[in-house]
Amino acid sequence: RVLDLNADLGEGFGIWRLTDDEALLGLVTSANVACGFHAGDPATMRRTCDHAVRLGVRIGAQVGYRDLAGFGRRRIDMDPADLRDDVTYQLGALDAFARAAGDRVRYVKPHGALYNTIVADEDQAQAVVDAVRGYDTALPVLGLPGSVWLRQAAAAGLVTVGEAFADRAYTPAGTLVSRRSPGAVLHDPDAVVARGVRMATEGTVLSEQGTPVRILARSLCVHGDTPGAVEVVRRLRDALRHAGVALSPFC
Amino acid sequence: RVLDLNADLGEGFGIWRLTDDEALLGLVTSANVACGFHAGDPATMRRTCDHAVRLGVRIGAQVGYRDLAGFGRRRIDMDPADLRDDVTYQLGALDAFARAAGDRVRYVKPHGALYNTIVADEDQAQAVVDAVRGYDTALPVLGLPGSVWLRQAAAAGLVTVGEAFADRAYTPAGTLVSRRSPGAVLHDPDAVVARGVRMATEGTVLSEQGTPVRILARSLCVHGDTPGAVEVVRRLRDALRHAGVALSPFC
Amino acid sequence: RVLDLNADLGEGFGIWRLTDDEALLGLVTSANVACGFHAGDPATMRRTCDHAVRLGVRIGAQVGYRDLAGFGRRRIDMDPADLRDDVTYQLGALDAFARAAGDRVRYVKPHGALYNTIVADEDQAQAVVDAVRGYDTALPVLGLPGSVWLRQAAAAGLVTVGEAFADRAYTPAGTLVSRRSPGAVLHDPDAVVARGVRMATEGTVLSEQGTPVRILARSLCVHGDTPGAVEVVRRLRDALRHAGVALSPFC
């Protein structure tokens, strides 16, 4: 079995830092690098890309709404053509640093409110699809299995890759329990690690109701914006290896 | 004789417009397109690139300081490494739209206070040179003949192209008279047109003191941010053609 | 009869201009001055406030979403507490210029997508109400009659003032026809002027269906972002005076 580990990286701006990029780049196989609209200044983007390429970690474009003050976590009712152009701009900007580092942007994963919006919003999903296609038709996209975003990307001929979350509760239907519900996010490291291993080896997760749910995900999304979280990723990584799961990028 | 006409374009932001992009794209052979840091939003960048490619106008990256409020006209004492990264970011962003339009960024011309700063500032000039080289060593750069910017670019192996200004007064040494001096900018259309033709056909201009000065410029920079200015460009273009000067891009 | 004329002003940013502030300030009695989040840089704010005070025009805070690239015309799903703080910030900033000019901010009128959102969205409306109350409980608010915004403002003890639009079509229920419908905006100057006079003298307007609708508005909103629009305002102003309507601010 083969699994990719992806994490959000480079989410600082100017003097500010958020993610522990050094630690995470040593653990994951794919890095979703912020592109400057919700986080990520050019110097951080260069540093993150240089480091990722040295370690063989794949660089993905973590595109988002133009909203530094809100960290891209607020839905913006944008004209789809404007959203397409904002995504194109971010793609090109990050690619400049990926190429300067000797590689290139390998995939696209929207961030925050944009990620959530295009799970269901067809117009915004299509805008992001159009941006990716207009940039490079061979660029895979990463997202939530079953989302409008992945469905429309596939319909447009893009390679789609689904991701799962070891620290999120699932419904029996295989969708994520809303963050507003109690128990939506798991905080117990043992539970998170056990779920991640089960997802990778059996392809299932237990829903909130205890029923097994089929999870078809080539990539596991992990979080590293707190010191404790990095430690969980380390443990998860070790456990996956002991279970015979090979960690390797999906692209 | 062959001459390029270059102009600043796409210098709006969001709802705001500055340049008459439609009119200018029909007149010039090279378009310095703003890249989003001092002007130029993604939708404007796409529109400008699409239009330029349709008309065969070359797309240049008009990179500038991150300063929307000051339109990039205020010198910022930046760390050179940060400046290099800001330029790389802008280059990549514009290139995404140029490529989506079927072409690519063909040259680089810094804007405003950055243009003026790197006439003499070696650290900032080198930062821009490093950004261009890191992006594409085959990318020509456009600037003021005799500037530190062009000298260091050439030393780094980049192709350099000098430009002249038909509407600016020159010193006997061949440098531009400071905008703060009276008479630094010519406003009489007839004088501007005559100077442009003389520059193209004889390779000289009369200095403030009336002495002929040698001008070696493959490109003439024209301004179009007022309706009257566009008309001057149109007349200059016609006069150049009548004088047997072929208008064609330098790259 | 007494009527206020209000218009959006100071809607440039940096080098960019949108509204013909000079012309409008000579015609209106209340100026909705942009506060820097969707438009309006500090220098423009000072100039507009200075000019308004010299002419006796009242200064209102045209607060908006933090969205320069979208001119505040895109709804943002903000946390209400954050929206309240963004509005407080803008209120204080504009007030500094109003006070430096010898007057003060006299009223608040939200802009663009925020204006439209709080017609119906209770959380965001309450956030703006809370910002105004926290700043100055004596500050009147201007808005659409019947909106959640004015209703909640009144419930919070604020003075509310309704406005009407001479260039917009009304439904028989007295609400505005959506801009997306054909005929939503009237472009015939004669019709606009006639409707404005009727609103002021009879307190009614003919709906799309031709039925008379009661309009209770102490203020008429006029637009001036095109040269033609300024001329319509001038004619409307003259026609109102001939009809015996005194133009005077509502506060």
Add this chain to the structure above:
Amino acid sequence: RVLDLNADLGEGFGIWRLTDDEALLGLVTSANVACGFHAGDPATMRRTCDHAVRLGVRIGAQVGYRDLAGFGRRRIDMDPADLRDDVTYQLGALDAFARAAGDRVRYVKPHGALYNTIVADEDQAQAVVDAVRGYDTALPVLGLPGSVWLRQAAAAGLVTVGEAFADRAYTPAGTLVSRRSPGAVLHDPDAVVARGVRMATEGTVLSEQGTPVRILARSLCVHGDTPGAVEVVRRLRDALRHAGVALSPFC
């Protein structure tokens, strides 16, 4: 003897944090609160003002260049009139939160590159002086003794307050050793505490060369952007009290 302790606070933006505001507000008597141009979003400004007022800490306006990406640490060659307006804007914005919290902005202390620039630059210093005077002629200003900034502020009739730095090396002439020189910043907590006490009790500091230098400062600037720094402030505060120095705001 009476001394004020001032520190920079509220220097986050959106999701990002820099200073440990909670810890510092319990230790200092004056808080230099960032106003949104180089750091400080509206929600942070409200929270910081609310907390400061509850603890009796004075709120000062930490005004800076409009430069989030550079944290206001890069000199910008601004037109003085534009700088004046940028400062006025920030003053008004912060005052809105100070007043909502039941107090008001009590003083002004420029930040970063602006602080350094107006030590010597007369035009930019006068621009800040003009902004303060135009806002409130009774507002004290805090800065480096001997600076052009304080001299011009005093000449304009403003109350000026000098500050000293317990962790910075001084020249025999009483100016700060440039940060670029080795030994410019002291890192040994014992040395910093001892110097602070000596400054407060004897009004002197030993220069780099070991000669005593007269320090006339009503306020001591402390830094708290690292956990260790907060602990030094706590020790300094205790040592000052043991030495009989009363800590109280200067305004």
